[in-house]
Amino acid sequence: MTCDLNLLWPKSNYDALTPSEITNIKNLIITSYNLGYYNVVINFEVSESLKLPINEPSKLNPIKIKEIIDISKFPDLKVFTRLTVIVNDSSKLINLNKYQNYFDLIAIKPQTEKSLQNSIINLNIDLISIPLDTKLNFYIKHKIVGKALEKGIKFEICYGPLISSTSTLTRKLMISNIVQLIRATRSNGLIISSGSKNPINLRSFHNIMNFFQTLGIKLNHINKFDDNAEKALINGRLRINSYKQTVMIDDNVNLYDNSKDEENNVMANNYKKRLNDEDIGQRKKLHS
Amino acid sequence: MKTELEKHLLTRSYDDQERIEELLETRYSLTGSQRPTLVLLPTGHDETPKTKSLLHRDDTIDDEQFNKRKINTRLEVREFLKSTINSQKKVIKKVQEHKRSKNPGDSAGKPFNVVKVLNHYKIPLFEDFMPMRSLWEKYAQNLVFPDVKSPESKIPAKQAMLSKLASAEYTGCFMRVLESRNKNFVGVEGIVAYDTQYSFILCLPRDEDPDAPPSKQVGGLRIIPKRYTLFSFDIPLPNTTESKEHTYVSFTLIGSRIEYRSVDRSTKKFKNHNVDDIL
Numbered sequence: 001m002t003c004d005l006n007l008l009w010p011k012s013n014y015d016a017l018t019p020s021e022i023t024n025i026k027n028l029i030i031t032s033y034n035l036g037y038y039n040v041v042i043n044f045e046v047s048e049s050l051k052l053p054i055n056e057p058s059k060l061n062p063i064k065i066k067e068i069i070d071i072s073k074f075p076d077l078k079v080f081t082r083l084t085v086i087v088n089d090s091s092k093l094i095n096l097n098k099y100q101n102y103f104d105l106i107a108i109k110p111q112t113e114k115s116l117q118n119s120i121i122n123l124n125i126d127l128i129s130i131p132l133d134t135k136l137n138f139y140i141k142h143k144i145v146g147k148a149l150e151k152g153i154k155f156e157i158c159y160g161p162l163i164s165s166t167s168t169l170t171r172k173l174m175i176s177n178i179v180q181l182i183r184a185t186r187s188n189g190l191i192i193s194s195g196s197k198n199p200i201n202l203r204s205f206h207n208i209m210n211f212f213q214t215l216g217i218k219l220n221h222i223n224k225f226d227d228n229a230e231k232a233l234i235n236g237r238l239r240i241n242s243y244k245q246t247v248m249i250d251d252n253v254n255l256y257d258n259s260k261d262e263e264n265n266v267m268a269n270n271y272k273k274r275l276n277d278e279d280i281g282q283r284k285k286l287h288s
Numbered sequence: 289m290k291t292e293l294e295k296h297l298l299t300r301s302y303d304d305q306e307r308i309e310e311l312l313e314t315r316y317s318l319t320g321s322q323r324p325t326l327v328l329l330p331t332g333h334d335e336t337p338k339t340k341s342l343l344h345r346d347d348t349i350d351d352e353q354f355n356k357r358k359i360n361t362r363l364e365v366r367e368f369l370k371s372t373i374n375s376q377k378k379v380i381k382k383v384q385e386h387k388r389s390k391n392p393g394d395s396a397g398k399p400f401n402v403v404k405v406l407n408h409y410k411i412p413l414f415e416d417f418m419p420m421r422s423l424w425e426k427y428a429q430n431l432v433f434p435d436v437k438s439p440e441s442k443i444p445a446k447q448a449m450l451s452k453l454a455s456a457e458y459t460g461c462f463m464r465v466l467e468s469r470n471k472n473f474v475g476v477e478g479i480v481a482y483d484t485q486y487s488f489i490l491c492l493p494r495d496e497d498p499d500a501p502p503s504k505q506v507g508g509l510r511i512i513p514k515r516y517t518l519f520s521f522d523i524p525l526p527n528t529t530e531s532k533e534h535t536y537v538s539f540t541l542i543g544s545r546i547e548y549r550s551v552d553r554s555t556k557k558f559k560n561h562n563v564d565d566i567l
Contacts, residue, residue: 124560152562235563238542243450244558245566246545251520251538253467255566269442272525274535 002205003229004037005082005105005127006158006193009044014053014062024197026069029079031199038076039233039256041105043195045084052099060102078258080104080233084129087115096123104258105236107156113138120148126236127154127191132177133161133170140184149189154232155181158195159208178215187221191229230256291316365482369489369509375409376508383502399498402505411508414493417460417479424460428523431456432537439525439535453539454546455554458483461521463490466540467567469516476510483550487513514543516567542566 007028010021017025025042032040042063046052053059063081071077082105085096100106107127110116116138119125128148130140145155162174182190192212194202209222237256242248250260250271260270291312298308314322347355379402386400406413429436432449436442443449464477478490494507512519519541524534544565548556 150562152564231563234566235560238563239560241446242542243447243454244545245542245560245563246454246558247450248540248542249446249450249537251466251522251540253518267442267445271537272439272443272535273522273538274439 002037002226003039003041003233004032004193004202005041005156005191005229005232006043006129006160006195007032007040008160008195008197009042009063010197011062012044012046013050014059022068024199027199028197028202029069029077030074031202032194033074033077035202035204037205039078039080039229041080041082041193041233043082043084043107044103045086045109047086048088060099078256080236080256080258082107082127082236084109084127086111087119088112089115096125100124101240103236104240104256105232111137113141113144117144120144120151120153124239125153126232127156129156129158129195130177130181132157132181133165133174135173136177136180140180142184142186145184149185152231152235154189154191154228155185156191156193156195157181158193159203159211160194160196160201162211163203164196164198164201175215182215182217187217188224189228190221190225191232192225193229369511372409372411372509373511376411376506379405379409379411379506379508380502383505387502400505402494406506406508411506412481412491414479414491414507417481417491420460421462421479424458424462425524428453428456428461429526432523433526436526439527443525443537449537450539454558455556457550457554458488458541459550463488463519463521463541465512466518466520468518468543469567470513473512473517476512478507478510481509485549486515486547487511488519514547516565517543518567519543 007025010017010025029040029042042065044061044063061081061083065071065079065081069079071079081103083099083103084107086109088111096106105127106123106125107129108115108119108123108125109129109131110119111131116128116130120128130136148155157178161170165171165174192205192208196202205226209225212222213219233256237258238245238248241250248255250257294312294315295308298311302308302311311322382405383400383402403413431452433443435444458480459482461480462477463480465473465475468474476490476492478492480488481491482489488511490510490512492504492507492510495501495504498505520538521541522536522538524536527535545558545561546553
């Protein structure tokens, strides 16, 4: 069960999508489904200055999965939503906790070393996506990264720019940054995701693994990439579906299942179950 | 001539040859004044007591009572569990023996009366806990769905229900092990008899089918560690209307996160952690 945690949402604000953009995102999901990614996450990336409509909870999440794609036609496909905030100054991000219940995953994209450090300590997030396709103006320290890994925060590597970019400079930067990140994390807690807007830039898991093996990650660490992605999803879903990871609603072994979600993730009326006759018979046997 | 040496030695003290002979004879016989054995008798010992430290205080009657009681309850529970689980093993062996003694294919043989043996060993039966289970169900309904009257009505918001359940009591709840690192526990279900810090003690139902595995026929107590285990349970919706529909909501307890005694859990502030240790 492989996961792609980053399919970019075409807009970075709350404007409505044009029909062509909707078909594009639909194609993106179907392409990754065909490549073997059964858990895909649509990533809504915003800058920290964008005002989120906190007063209207129903409008907080612009990604309405039901309007984009009919999941029932694709067996095993699960579509999640993710919010990524580009951070320069993490003191502006106090409100982040308020919209945690409306997105399955919460990620940040730190631009400075200070914002990286502060958000690891203060914020309740699942993922950190360091902008690897630009020249980093700070050195990734193992001490800070280790603190994040201890908390269960995973680091994301987007392979999209490697394929889509036309300039050799971006690729050069990208590879050197990835090597930096691998060094800082000691190959632990890494996640590989696409991070592309165009279906043509998607690649299958093994295709990408091949590239990362050439960068010097051992095969057993590569096999953990998928586990890490799953853990990030579990972490995010448990924030919505459980009380501080103690009691969870529903009895599903798949801890990140979202098939019973409602509009705003708060109510739980879909979790009601009706006993069928067989179950009632079994229960009565245990009652007698 | 074994006594030649002794004779020579005795001539130093005695002149009389007959006296020497007599002495040696009595020396090596069981009767007579000289015995070949040495009897040790207790000697008197030092009677003065040790000097006590300045901080020493003699136990009062209350202290003694308290210590006695504390030790007794704890030990008794442990002893009870140990002995019950041991005797359960004995019963399982008996069922196995009975199975083996029966001819294969001959189903007409007398079935093994498990309940009789269980009562003999004083192993708690699943039925004993049924009243506790119905009590717990009422308690949970009152706690989680205070305003729900019929299965059709809306149930409270997720976090409101879950936060109450996190500090709830689970003795009497019918649980099943949904997933665990120890695959032997997966699928085990029973009523919680006791909620310890690191484990749930479940009372399992018996399987009446004589062909079932012996351990399932016996049931009884089972200790399930909380760590790396998911427990799930159902709470039926309260039904005051006439319709006979059964609707319920299921929940899952994440064992690794509730490793507290139920007393401590009721006031505990929980926190999110790394999810690596959940399963």
